Amino acid sequence: MSLLGPTEPEPSVLVRKLRIVGIMTWLYALLQIVDMRFWHSRIAERRRISMGIPERVIAWLFGQMLAWFGILYYALTEDSRWFVAGVAMLVVTFVAFPVRDA
Numbered sequence: 001m002s003l004l005g006p007t008e009p010e011p012s013v014l015v016r017k018l019r020i021v022g023i024m025t026w027l028y029a030l031l032q033i034v035d036m037r038f039w040h041s042r043i044a045e046r047r048r049i050s051m052g053i054p055e056r057v058i059a060w061l062f063g064q065m066l067a068w069f070g071i072l073y074y075a076l077t078e079d080s081r082w083f084v085a086g087v088a089m090l091v092v093t094f095v096a097f098p099v100r101d102a
Contacts, residue, residue, distance in 0.1 A: 070083030
């Protein structure tokens with residue numbers, strides 16, 4: 001401990017904050033994936049048009065975002081559950097948004 005306080009946050013504080021970020025990340029990604037798959041809102045349509053890439057690629061990127069968060073969480077906490085869940089969700093996006101011939 002230095003004169004200005006602890007030099008790094010306590011692990012339990014870091015883990016709690018990572019879990020909050022993880023929950024927010026999962027909620028955001030799941031809402032976007034469900035929107036693209038079932039609701040087809042104007043927001044999803046505008047995103048697809050502005051990005052200029054197919055909707056299935058955007059869905060895969062959301063799935064990949066969850067797996068990447070899991071990798072980060074695992075690297076900092078050695079808890080692989082978020083990573084396994086992220087990879088499972090990435091596989092779900094590949095099933096829900098299959099590759100099609102153009």
